[in-house]
Amino acid sequence: MSEQQASHRTATPSSTGNSPYALVLAGGISHEREVSLRSGRRVADALLEQGWRVDVREPDAALLPSLADAGYDVVWPALHGASGEDGALRALLDLAGVPFVGSDHRAARLAWDKPTAKTLVANAGGVTPRGLALSRETFRELGAPAVLKIVENAFDFPLVVKPAKGGSAQGVSIVPASDALPRAMVEAYTYGDDALIEYFVPGVEIAVGVVDTGDGARALDAVEIEPVSGAYDYEARYNAGETRFYTPARISPKAASAASELALLTHRALGLRHLSRVDIIIDSEDRAWFLEVNVLPGLTETSLLPQAILARGGDLGTTYAAIARTAIGAV
Template identity: 60%
Template sequence: MSTAMSTAPDVVVLAGGISHERDISLRSGRRVADALTGFGWHVRVLDSDARLLPSLLERRPDVVWPALHGASGEDGTLRSFFDATGLTYVGSRGAAARLAWDKPAAKRLIGQAGGATPPWLSMTRDVFREVGAQAAIDLIGTAFPEPVVKPARGGSAQGVTIVRDSNRLPRALMDAFTYGDELLVEERVDGTEIAVSVLEDDDGVHALPAVEIVPTGGVYGFEERYNAGETRFYTPARIAESAATAAAELAVLAHRVLGLRHLSRIDLIVDASGSPWFLEAQVSPGLTETSLLPQSLIASGGDLGQAYAALASRALAD
């Protein structure tokens, strides 16, 4: 569908919310709104609050763009409401978003589809208490000598710890449980951390050039994601062509297996042999000035306004 229309579409960009990532969402929403406005669309930014749903149902915009991060934008609940009420929106459907939000479920599906993902286990807070904290810690320490511990659901690396010292494992588990009642323990893969953004157009599903992520402090945490100067990015990633091709194929596989729609960002790590490993999928990738999808799009020669208008047009056509 062409992005040029006789009457400029009415777009509502959702940004803000009450998650830990509110500020990032506001920045992402503003970037989307500016890009679409520059392309001639009528855009209004709305916060996610008690007035949101009545306002959307009353106004019924041509298209909604959820630029919400954290649970409100990515766990599928709000999107399922849009599905039930027939609102047109950019991004994955509610059921697919819920799958991607659930890291253990996503890893299980990718593994079953033949994609590589690091060995892992998940544990609920209740089981942790039932079997005894020390027994659980001993089991994890034996099975995963240098694990990555993270909340089973969540984004922006909040509650994530790379445990290089076994004495840090109990604290890492508690930090992950701060963000939810289930955590994921994953074997750390040593390699090059990359993100591959995936976009859909009339010709199919395409992977953009991989972005290599090199945090100055060695860990790509929350601060390193959103503060300029904390991380160096290389687009395209400084990996072999064969590794880049394999990473793109794995990203597209993840997008399709999880049933994602329009856009996604797939986080991977490429090991020393050039093999990519799936880590997690984002249905509402950051769109701030330091975010990865915009960097990749620009590096590929794309225009943000045109790309965002094309995505919104695609949502109108679906």
Template identity: 60%
Template sequence: MSDSHGLYVVVLAGGISHERDVSLRSGRRVADALSSAGHRVVLRDPDAGLLPFLAAERPDVVFPALHGSSGEDGSLLDLLAGLGVATVGSTGAAARRAWSKPLASSVVAQAGLAVPQSIVLSHEAFRELGAASVLRVVRSALEGDLVVKPGSGGSAQGVTIVDNTEDLPRAMVEAFTYDDVAVVERRIVGTEIAVAVVDTGDGPQALIPVEIEPSAGVYGFQARYNAGETTFYAPSRLSDDVAAAVSDAAVLAHRTLGLRDLSRVDFIVDAGGTPWFLEANVIPGLTETSLLPLAIEASGTRASTVYSGLVRAASARAA
């Protein structure tokens, strides 16, 4: 349990998803920040010993820094709730809504946000109906360049921009490597913006929108986690009105999906200033090159202050 200097926090990092290495980096950063804020911190991998460890230790709060299915598909979050352990972040049900990109897009579209036109394909349907026939329909139904991505997952893994129809079959194979569902959507051209949403007890607040300008033109996995491959603008170069609109859209998406504590919502803002929703991340990257820590810094506060506020809010909620 906690002592007079702070709370006893277990930070979860690692896992067996494609994003294990990123998660380990996020976890170390969170653990260091919480330790500097005066909390007692243990860093744990979500292995077979985790649930017995938590049942025996009864930490004040668990802070998941798990990316990919390990932490974001809702399974572990449901189990932590079942253990009665206070946890930073969303419920399992909300995480599942955001984890499924087609479902998240449907939910936020009903709330009035702009979402790119798309076709969602299961691997089974793709095989049964014939790849060539399916792709002909896709190509005729969706105009212009396309984005092909797995139906779930993060860090831009399995995502391909298709500007030549001949590359579409390979893009489908790449997406199906990461999930049994692929999303093919019309590519929106514009400015890539990420908005972190944080709630330490006073309701969800959007931090300063961060503009992403990858040197290679595409914000892929390498550009996300290798320093120097992307230029970030925090604050973004959007006009005040458009920055306010994208911030409002991020909070609306956070609320509509039922998310809690923290999220990162990704948009493309087109030439007309409309923010197009791409996805919401319930456990966004927290590494040294990640967008949420950058937004915290640009907002004039420290990661240690925000993370400490999140663990205290989670502890108070459980109490």
């Protein structure tokens, strides 16, 4: 989908009748713009297959004034990054009285801030790697060498450094030793003002999707992630052939059960709704470690939640339509 198509595309099935009418928001100005465009296209196509009327557009200055008269039954934000996931847009849609797919603005803000999400999950009984959030201002005021020295003395390596807010593995570094830490911090701060440092937990990387199609939240099969390069970075996530996926994951029944329980615990502890994706590490003792949660999972052709839906013979159109109808009925 091109930028022009994202702004103007209207897709209507040949026989609409009283078909539900959805607006899919895609694009935006975040670092994850291209992923958003692909996700939005896939959502729109899936709803079209179910006989929905669908508009796809960019978020712009004309969006909010147009909602009152457009007659949409539901809005599906497919905006990755801050514009779609930090809660601001969702708060405005709430104020406008427009039903939308996904978590409300309060839950989205909690999930968007990774250190906050880790704390809430830990308080609810989940296991998450020990971590430390550091702002760019802390480095300026206290001096990077002194701050990093404290970190080096307090943590064992390897570590993971990533932006405290954001997605798609942008700005994420695995730090094998202390000499690589300064560069990792700079990389994380490229994508935001706060960085999260946490222990690297070796194990099997999986993602567990949670969906609610009208009968309560349920965990999908875990998707195992095996990057060809060894790192599940931005390129590995969205370029076909860069990662091998296994659904269900090649983990023990005990680990699969623990992962499902952790995903549902996370979904509930943060007050999420409709859909989410929880990123988890399964260690050598089959423990499930919470890493982060995404309230707007990628929905591209290589994304994890769609793979989990399809793995057991599910249909994307049927599932997405049910999620959208759930969002309409929740208002």
